[in-house]
Amino acid sequence: MTNGHDTHSHIVPVKVYLLVYVTLLVLLVATVGAAYLPGHHTLLNNVIALTIAVVKAVLVMLYFMHVRYSTRLTWLWASAGFFWLVIMFILTLGDYFTRHWVPVLGWE
Amino acid sequence: MVQEQAQQKVSIQFEDIAQQNESYIVGMWTFLVTEIMFFGGLFATYLVYRVANQQTFWEAHRHLSIPLGFFNTCVLLTSSLTMALTVHYSQRGLRKQQLLWLLVTIALACTFLVVKGFEYHHKFVEGLIPGANFRFEPAEHMRVAQLFFSLYFAMTGLHALHVVIGVLVMTILTVLIAIKHPSVQDFIPIELTGLYWHFVDIVWIFLFPLLYLIPR
Numbered sequence: 001m002t003n004g005h006d007t008h009s010h011i012v013p014v015k016v017y018l019l020v021y022v023t024l025l026v027l028l029v030a031t032v033g034a035a036y037l038p039g040h041h042t043l044l045n046n047v048i049a050l051t052i053a054v055v056k057a058v059l060v061m062l063y064f065m066h067v068r069y070s071t072r073l074t075w076l077w078a079s080a081g082f083f084w085l086v087i088m089f090i091l092t093l094g095d096y097f098t099r100h101w102v103p104v105l106g107w108e
Numbered sequence: 109m110v111q112e113q114a115q116q117k118v119s120i121q122f123e124d125i126a127q128q129n130e131s132y133i134v135g136m137w138t139f140l141v142t143e144i145m146f147f148g149g150l151f152a153t154y155l156v157y158r159v160a161n162q163q164t165f166w167e168a169h170r171h172l173s174i175p176l177g178f179f180n181t182c183v184l185l186t187s188s189l190t191m192a193l194t195v196h197y198s199q200r201g202l203r204k205q206q207l208l209w210l211l212v213t214i215a216l217a218c219t220f221l222v223v224k225g226f227e228y229h230h231k232f233v234e235g236l237i238p239g240a241n242f243r244f245e246p247a248e249h250m251r252v253a254q255l256f257f258s259l260y261f262a263m264t265g266l267h268a269l270h271v272v273i274g275v276l277v278m279t280i281l282t283v284l285i286a287i288k289h290p291s292v293q294d295f296i297p298i299e300l301t302g303l304y305w306h307f308v309d310i311v312w313i314f315l316f317p318l319l320y321l322i323p324r
Contacts, residue, residue: 011113011199012192021189028181032174035321042162045323053317057310064192064306066299071130074137081141085148092152096159 010069020063027052114201116294129296136300140307147311150266154259154318161256162322164249168256169322171236173227177320180223181312187216188309195302198295203285206298210282213305217275224268231257260319267315270308277301 034048062068067078122128158165190213197205235243236257244253281301284292291297 012196014193014196017189017192017196021185024185024188025182028178028185031317031321032178035174035317035323040324042323045321049317049321049323053314056313060188060306060310060313064188064309065303070133071126073130073134077134077137077141081137081144084141085144088145088148089152089155093155093159096156 010066012063012066012069016063020059024056024059027056114199114293114295116296132296132300133303136303140303143307147263147266150259150263151314151318154263157255157259158318158322161252163324164252165256166322166324167249168244168253169319171231171234172260172320173230174320176223176227177316180220181316183216183220183223184309184312187213187220188306190216191302191305195295195299198298201295203288207282207285210278210285210298214275214278214282217271217278221268221271221275224264228261237261263315263319267308267311270311274301274305274308277304 031049031052034045034052037045061078065078067074070078116125116129118125118128122131190209194206194209194213197209231237235241238254238258238261242250242254242257244250278301281292281297284297
């Protein structure tokens with residue numbers, strides 16, 4: 001069950017942590033900045049905000065949570081949660097967003 | 109990379125140290141998967157109502173303070189960095205730095221809670237706590253605005269509860285490290301607390317744009 005590497009765990013250098021931290025702060029400023037974009041781009045703004053949030057979450061998982069340096073079993077577990085989350089979102093939103101296609105009394 | 113590294117003992121039920129570490133980390137991720145689904149249910153609820161009531165949610169969200177939310181996001185991201193540093197120094201077996209960064213992380217977590225407390229207090233004064241005394245202008249949007257604030261308090265409240273639990277766990281770890289307890293000679297307890305703490309950070313990374321930055 002070993003990961004094939006040395007028996008010691010991987011120690012991430014402080015420099016990498018600092019770099020990820022600065023990137024996260026830049027992305028945070030970008031999110032707030034995008035919210036103040038002139039004009040009404042509701043869809044565009046939502047897509048930008050959520051894309052940045054996903055990128056930030058992936059950065060935290062890969063570097064702060066060491067998933068990038070972890071074993072394949074850890075990879076599987078870390079992705080399983082989000083995989084199931086996507087299933088839940090697709091089924092729930094797929095239902096709510098398509099209800100008006102077939103109007104039924106009392107469903108609105 | 110050649111540098112000093114904390115010693116780890118292999119418990120009797122494990123083949124070697126790699127298997128032992130992997131078991132602990134996968135175990136923690138299993139817990140985090142349940143947490144992802146737990147918060148995921150709230151996020152799905154929020155999305156369904158947000159899509160149905162975009163305009164009123166936009167009106168209601170203007171009562172939240174973007175500067176305070178921005179500040180708290182910075183605090184939480186910084187606390188994630190300091191937690192990562194705690195894990196880094198634990199892995200290298202440097203006790204003093206480990207204690208220092210753990211204490212900084214606790215201080216940042218408490219800062220987050222204090223700011224959140226001021227935000228909640230402000231909502232209370234403005235009459236934005238869902239219930240009999242809920243006030244909102246225009247009055248015809250009151251029901252949906254109350255829905256927004258119910259979701260706001262449920263999601264940030266559950267998140268704040270996780271921060272409180274994190275503070276408790278980190279305080280216990282600080283005491284154990286300070287008295288050189290044998291259970292924290294190994295860096296794994298710190299690493300697992302770190303995984304939990306970064307998860308709490310990830311939840312906030314999604315909460316902040318969804319609640320504070322609703323486009324018109």
